[in-house]
Amino acid sequence: xSVPGTLDPPRSTPEATRATPDPAPPVRARRLSWRRALRRDxxxxxxxxxxxxxxxxxxxxxxxxxxxxxxxFQPGGNPLGEYWVGLRxxxxxxxxxxxxxxxxxxxxxxxxxxxxxxxxxxxxALLFNELSSRRLKRFVQSVSYLPHFLSVVIIAAMVMQxxxxxxxxxxxxxxFGGEPISFxxxxxxxxxxxxxxxxxxxxxxxxxxxxxxxxxVDSDLYEAARIDGAxxxxxxxxxxxxxxxxxxxxxxxxxxxxxxxxxxxxxxLLYNPLTYPTGDVVSTYLxxxxxxxxxxxxxxxxxxxxAVIGLTLVLSANLIARRAVGTSLW
Amino acid sequence: xxxxxxxxxxxxxxxxxxxxxxxxxxxxxxxxxxxAVNAVVLTVVVIVTLYPFVNxxxxxxxxxxxxxxxxxxxxxxxxxxxxxxxxMADDMFWANYRNTxxxxxxxxxxxxxxxxxxxxxxxxxxxxxxSALVGIAVFTMFFSGGLIPxxxxxxxxxxxxxVWAIALPNAISVFNLLVMKAFFESMPVELEEAAAVDGLDTxxxxxxxxxxxxxxxxxxxxxxYAVAFWNSWFSAFLYMDQSELFPVTxxxxxxxxxxxxxxxxxxxxxxxxxxxxxxxxTIVLTVVPIxxxxxxxxxxxxxxxxxxxVKG
Numbered sequence: 001x002s003v004p005g006t007l008d009p010p011r012s013t014p015e016a017t018r019a020t021p022d023p024a025p026p027v028r029a030r031r032l033s034w035r036r037a038l039r040r041d042x043x044x045x046x047x048x049x050x051x052x053x054x055x056x057x058x059x060x061x062x063x064x065x066x067x068x069x070x071x072x073f074q075p076g077g078n079p080l081g082e083y084w085v086g087l088r089x090x091x092x093x094x095x096x097x098x099x100x101x102x103x104x105x106x107x108x109x110x111x112x113x114x115x116x117x118x119x120x121x122x123x124x125a126l127l128f129n130e131l132s133s134r135r136l137k138r139f140v141q142s143v144s145y146l147p148h149f150l151s152v153v154i155i156a157a158m159v160m161q162x163x164x165x166x167x168x169x170x171x172x173x174x175x176f177g178g179e180p181i182s183f184x185x186x187x188x189x190x191x192x193x194x195x196x197x198x199x200x201x202x203x204x205x206x207x208x209x210x211x212x213x214x215x216x217v218d219s220d221l222y223e224a225a226r227i228d229g230a231x232x233x234x235x236x237x238x239x240x241x242x243x244x245x246x247x248x249x250x251x252x253x254x255x256x257x258x259x260x261x262x263x264x265x266x267x268x269l270l271y272n273p274l275t276y277p278t279g280d281v282v283s284t285y286l287x288x289x290x291x292x293x294x295x296x297x298x299x300x301x302x303x304x305x306x307a308v309i310g311l312t313l314v315l316s317a318n319l320i321a322r323r324a325v326g327t328s329l330w
Numbered sequence: 331x332x333x334x335x336x337x338x339x340x341x342x343x344x345x346x347x348x349x350x351x352x353x354x355x356x357x358x359x360x361x362x363x364x365x366a367v368n369a370v371v372l373t374v375v376v377i378v379t380l381y382p383f384v385n386x387x388x389x390x391x392x393x394x395x396x397x398x399x400x401x402x403x404x405x406x407x408x409x410x411x412x413x414x415x416x417x418m419a420d421d422m423f424w425a426n427y428r429n430t431x432x433x434x435x436x437x438x439x440x441x442x443x444x445x446x447x448x449x450x451x452x453x454x455x456x457x458x459x460x461s462a463l464v465g466i467a468v469f470t471m472f473f474s475g476g477l478i479p480x481x482x483x484x485x486x487x488x489x490x491x492x493v494w495a496i497a498l499p500n501a502i503s504v505f506n507l508l509v510m511k512a513f514f515e516s517m518p519v520e521l522e523e524a525a526a527v528d529g530l531d532t533x534x535x536x537x538x539x540x541x542x543x544x545x546x547x548x549x550x551x552x553x554x555y556a557v558a559f560w561n562s563w564f565s566a567f568l569y570m571d572q573s574e575l576f577p578v579t580x581x582x583x584x585x586x587x588x589x590x591x592x593x594x595x596x597x598x599x600x601x602x603x604x605x606x607x608x609x610x611x612t613i614v615l616t617v618v619p620i621x622x623x624x625x626x627x628x629x630x631x632x633x634x635x636x637x638x639x640v641k642g
Contacts, residue, residue: 034458037457037458037459041454041457041458041532043531043532043533044450044451044454044457044532045451047447047448047450047451047532047533047536048447048448048451048463050443050444050447051444051445051447051448051451051502052448052463052466054444054498054501054502055466055467055470055502057483058480058483058498058499058501059470059474059475060470060475061475061479061483062474062475062476062479062480062483063473063474063475063479064475064479065475065478065479065480065482065483066475066476066479068478068479068482073482079482079483079486124375127368127371127372128372130364130365130368131368131369131372132365136369136372139376140372140375140376142625142628143375143376143379143380144375144376144379145628145631145632146379146621146624147379149557149561149620149624149628149631150561150617150620151560151561151562151563151579151616152561152563153561153563153579153580153582153583153586153616154561154579154582154613154616154617156583156586157582157585157586157609157612157613158382158383158385158386158613160586160609161382161385161386161389161606161609161610161613162382162385164606165400166397166398166399166400166402166606167400168381168385168403170400171400171403174400180400200378200379200382204375204379208632208635208636209635209636212636231358231360232361232364257471257472265563265564268564269583269586269587283477286476286477286478287477290477290478290481291477291478291481291568296478296482299477299478300476300478300479303476303477303478303479304476306476307473307474307475307476310472310473311472311473314472
């Protein structure tokens with residue numbers, strides 16, 4: 001009996017093939033026919049059945065379910081809609097001024113989050129790396145990871161406590177002779193609150209991958225840079241940063257991919273009708289339209305638009321990254 | 331003390347170069363200044379990270395009058411335990427807490443089984459159709475059906491008001507799947523080959539050989555999923571409409587929803603403040619389990635993420 005998923009002779013992984021100067025005969029030539037593959041590996045394939053069922057039902061079926069964006073949908077009726085209505089719902093949201101308002105809010109919050117929350121982990125990781133005391137470093141790291149493990153509900157609750165009229169922030173405001181501000185009721189504060197709570201929660205955890213990348217930077221490069229007379233700043237600039245560039249690019253692409261979905265759950269918890277002018281984003285708007293007002297087709301049209309933009313952003317970011325710096329997700 | 335070193339997973343850790351010693355033989359004055367500034371900055375980071383926790387604990391033990399007067403920061407004023415007694419006497423709170431435990435256990439169990447099976451299949455490099463199977467999973471990372479079709483799906487399947495509405499739609503996290511796949515790929519093939527020579531079939535190889543060697547990885551995955559399900563609130567918020575079915579996160583959400591004015595916009599300040607210490611106590615009681623296990627599980631998370639990053 002042969003090992004599942006392996007050919008009988010010792011296999012050569014692509015890495016191994018590349019490493020050996022005398023490459024083994026290509027594996028591709030010995031590829032099995034489907035029937036032989038099934039006969040040999042049916043047990044492996046059977047293990048994939050339930051997961052595939054999961055992907056089919058809970059990931060791909062909803063994608064098909066998006067047809068209701070172009071069909072009349074009645075709650076309780078056919079889940080795929082009753083009849084075709086063409087682009088009616090698309091035209092509807094394109095002519096909806098609220099939609100364009102929430103679209104702008106999404107872009108603004110997305111850009112702000114990216115600008116603040118993308119570079120901060122890099123800076124923090126560099127600072128961690130310069131700490132000379134190992135114990136201190138470990139302690140600071142552990143503390144900074146902590147917020148990542150909290151439920152967004154708890155984060156929102158703590159934000160509300162800190163920003164309430166009697167909260168710490170307003171005590172500081174009072175101490176400087178100001179009038180207490182009800183921060184969460186004021187649209188002009190929403191973006192600041194959202195982005196800073198996002199930073200509080202994600203920056204520490206975000207350092208992990210950079211710290212891992214920092215350990216892989218070749219120390220001979222530092223040696224060479226020092227011999228060339230580079231100080232610490234220039235070593236950081238010319239050796240460290242280029243060393244972690246692949247990580248930076250990968251994370252940037254991933255961040256851009258989630259750009260359109262900006263913290264839906266957190267915004268849902270933090271916003272209120274008073275802060276809709278700045279806080280309402282595409283995902284929260286379609287949630288209210290669909291689930292709360294039962295305009296499922298309309299909301300699905302917006303959701304589909306959002307998903308397509310998200311996919312386009314990832315693909316183009318990936319393409320640009322590959323062309324410009326030679327690093328990409330695939 | 332928490333340790334970050336020694337990843338418990340047998341991922342080949344890159345040797346740590348002794349950066350500091352090599353980088354600067356002479357310590358310049360500028361560098362000493364930098365070190366001081368760095369220490370100050372990182373101290374501020376620690377304080378800013380921890381302050382909200384300290385503040386909420388202080389509020390939870392304080393009398394409402396002091397909170398309303400804006401006098402509670404680092405230490406409780408008018409120390410009392412009566413708010414704790416009040417919240418803990420609420421049967422609904424404990425019912426919802428039990429729900430959280432139940433949902434977390436069921437959803438994590440489902441997720442672990444599905445993720446392990448699929449990751450194992452995907453780790454077999456010579457499997458015909460493997461790249462298609464990987465693609466099916468990875469594509470969903472970048473394109474999803476969206477909220478509305480998912481809502482309609484779960485509703486039409488009749489999963490509302492059951493644990494399956496939480497467990498099934500989130501049964502496989504593709505990130506976790508890729509981490510686990512990377513782990514299985516890093517295992518030596520020889521063991522499985524030997525087992526196959528001894529006549530074990532795939533199921534037995536997975537169950538008797540692979541899984542016992544993957545205990546640390548599975549523990550990490552359990553933690554990843556359990557924390558995610560423990561913290562989740564939106565699925566329950568969306569699919570459950572009876573308060574005795576809520577998890578504790580939704581309980582807390584409903585408690586604070588009044589305070590944002592999500593329900594009542596122009597609510598008077600007095601109404602907002604009534605719940606201030608109750609809110610604080612509920613936050614503390616919800617966060618304590620996480621804080622208690624955090625020091626012990628944090629390193630598993632770190633190593634899991636690193637493994638995913640290095641191999642993924």
